[in-house]
Amino acid sequence: MNINLQYDNEKNTEIVDTFVKQYVKWHKREKYPAMTSIDVDNVLDLQRRLEKYNIRKExxxxxDKTHKRALKNFTIIDKGDYQSDVSCKDYKITETYFVNNIQKIKTTRWQNFYVTITRLINHNAKGVAECPNCGAVSEVTDLLNGCKNCxxxxxxxDLYPIITNFYTINTIAGGEDFVKKTQYAAMAGNSLFLTTFMFLLNGLLGTLSPSHEDFLFYWxxxxxxxxxxxxVCGLLLWITGMILYQLFGSVRGVFLFSSNVKAKSNLPKLMRQFDRNFSYxxxxGKIYNLMKLMIFSDDYTNLAVYDGRPMQNQFKDIIDVNYDSTVKLNSFNIKGAYCYVDITVYTKVLKFNCGNIVKENEDFRMVVCKNIYATTNAGFSVKKVSCKSCGGSFDATREHNCPYCGTPYHLGNDDWVVIDFRKE
Ligand SMILES: [Zn+2]
Ligand SMILES: [Zn+2]
Structure with missing residues (x-):
């Protein structure tokens, strides 16, 4: 049975606002956001790394008026079972960090807050959700017919819509426009200044008067x-200014705009060859989520989202990560049934260092892979995967091999999986 879904921006704005309130409460350790998927809860759990160092984040x-609505919406429909809207709203976000209840760092900036809102369209769709009553991870169809546990x-x-992902991106004040405008202003302003100066100087020296033998040359x-x-001088000054601006932390990635634009236009072109629902x-959102899992999971041995060569987590001192508005596409390959995307993600991280919190720019290089025949499925969760060999279902966040037949589970056949992850 299919039901018709009304999709409206007002509704999504409301959902985003409600989620924001729940998210703020979660930071105050009140309770988990009620409307998040089990996979989102899983990522929230990992960020409890803060607690290990006695750090509290608020x-x-x-x-404001101009940012009241979810401004942008991107709709993704997979197979017709689910519909996901990636809604983006701008917020002025203040983040405060306390170590042993002493305030250490406070930042306020405008950020794009992206929230993936997923709705169920087909009641018989395959998919997994948490039972709102007992918390058991169950098939959606079971919950609609009566939870097998309770x-x-x-x-x-009762079950949908849910938040299946969310992320924030540091906005560049004024965006691309700002970069171009300041550049032209610097060049024009400096030309005007130097021209005036030259005329004044030469005027004083008398070289511009027709009585001077080389007056035309001086003009x-x-x-x-x-x-x-x-x-030229204006441009050089502007570049110096931008470098300083970048060094002092407010904007990085100004120079990477072109590579970002490339990733934004090229990736969809490449991906839509086999996934016509591909949304950048x-x-x-998937990439940022995978990155969080790689940074905050202390042990990679049984981590379903990592399918690369065995390695240790090198980022255990990182307590929080903020994404700059840029990613760079390094390469895109298809080998057999799998596609590989190699990207660089630009971030600002907070590290715990001898009782203090330090801010650093960090670039991460990540290779992700996915089976090109795997269709996007918003109902999919690593908390309950099915074994390709025996069909048994199990929690892939705890076990890498099927507990019934021992077949290793490869997330890349269902969703994006990390093959390589390191600092650039
Ligand atoms: Zn139940
Ligand atoms: Zn099995």
Whole structure:
């Protein structure tokens, strides 16, 4: 049975706002956000690394009139079973970190808050959800017919919509426009300044008056030096300014705009060859989520999202990560039934260092892989996967091999999986 879904921006805005409130409460250790999927809860759990160091994080979200609505929405429909909207709303986010209850770092900045809202369209869809009553991870169809664990029956509205992912991106003040405008302003302003200066100087020296034997040459010189020299100097000044701006932390990735644009336009082209529902924003959410799992999972041995050569977690001192507005696509390959995407992610991380919290720019290089025949399935969860060999289902966050027949489980056949992860 299929039901018709009304999709509206107002509704999504409401959901995003509610989720934000729950997310803020979660930081105050009140309770888990009620509307998140089990996989999101799993990632939230990992960030409890903070507690190990006695660190507390508080978050505040503020909005204003112009940012009241979920401004952007990207809709992804998979096979017709689920519909996911990646909704983006801008918030002024304040993050405060305390070590042993002493405030250490406080930052406030505008960020794009992306939230993936998933709705069930087909009631017979394959998929996994948490029983709202007993918490058992169950098939959605079971929950609709009566939970196998506690017997409670649910209607779709009890279970969906849910938040299946979320991430924030540091915005560049004013965006690309700002970069271009300041550049032109620097060049034009400097030309004007130098031209005026040249004329004043030469005027004083008397070289511009028709009585001077080379007066034409000086006129041309004033214009040439003023306009050409002025713009070149202006550009150099602008670049220096941008480098300083970048060094002092407010904006990084200004120079990487072009590579970001390439990733944003090239990846969908490449991916849509075999996944016509491919969405860049949805994919980016997956990437950021995988990165969090790689940074915050202390042990990779049984980690389903990592299918590379055995290695140790090198990032145990990182307590939080913020994404800059850029990713770089290094390469894209298809080998057999798998595609491999090699990307660089630019971030600002917070590290715990001898009782203090330090902020650092960090670039991560990550190779992810997925079976090209695996269709996007918003109902999929690593908490309950099915064995390709015997069909048994198990929690892949705890076990790498099927507990019934021993066949190793490869997440890459169902979803994106990490093959390599390191600092660049
Ligand atoms: Zn139950
Ligand atoms: Zn098996």
């Amino acid at each position: 978050m505040e979200f503020a909005s 017997g409670t029956r649910f209607i779709v509205e 041309v010189e004033c214009f040439m030096v003023g306009i050409v020299g002025g713009s 924003e949805y994919f980016l």
